[in-house]
Amino acid sequence: MCPGFYMPDESQKDILHGVTLEMILTRLLAKHGWEGLYNRIKINCFAKNPSIKSSLVFLRRTPWARAKVENLYCYLKPQDRGEEKTGTH
Numbered sequence: 633m634c635p636g637f638y639m640p641d642e643s644q645k646d647i648l649h650g651v652t653l654e655m656i657l658t659r660l661l662a663k664h665g666w667e668g669l670y671n672r673i674k675i676n677c678f679a680k681n682p683s684i685k686s687s688l689v690f691l692r693r694t695p696w697a698r699a700k701v702e703n704l705y706c707y708l709k710p711q712d713r714g715e716e717k718t719g720t721h
Contacts, residue, residue, distance in 0.1 A: 653702075673701060
């Protein structure tokens, strides 16, 4: 489950299952851009010469920052997370 994220139906799948940190960062970047990520999560690796590679290194070494990024990802709409809608005919 997402850190600090409540899902009322426990039968729902874990949003983070099978999703790598690189996939999370790439999708958040596509949605918000570097400036938008920095505005939401005040982490210098999003503000000063940002890159996927340097951000991944920082996030992998910094559990509190990784948790914030994962939590933001959990709040994305399913289509922004790369999930297909289910139950449509």
